[in-house]
Amino acid sequence: MLEGAVAVLPMLAIAILLINMGQRPLTRPPNEPRSPKRAATLMVAGLVLALLGGALVLQRLRAPDWTLLPAIAATMAAGWALRRYLAVFRSHCRNCGARLSLVEILFREQAAEDPTQPDRCPACDRQ
């Protein structure tokens, strides 16, 4: 299990960081709304990298595989503590309830002209 985690977690972190790079930049002009989705993916990548660090330490110490479970639990606890910042992805339109596509869930930010209505589908944004 440790070897599997050490093999998979770097690829997962790279995938998350690639998604992060496709999102809106954190630095922005003063009138633009901030990008909570990009901050959330950055935090998730940090959690994955922290878990990878824990797995590498455990592998280096030749710890048994089950010792990865407390590391996973600690990572999940950190994610739970950060849920206010991580739970910014909505799967359905806030206005009409239509299901959003994966690209819209990950990359679509609120309309700049109306920041009080985030995560609306393109049809609601046109109205």
Ligand SMILES: [Zn+2]
């Ligand atoms: Zn809608």
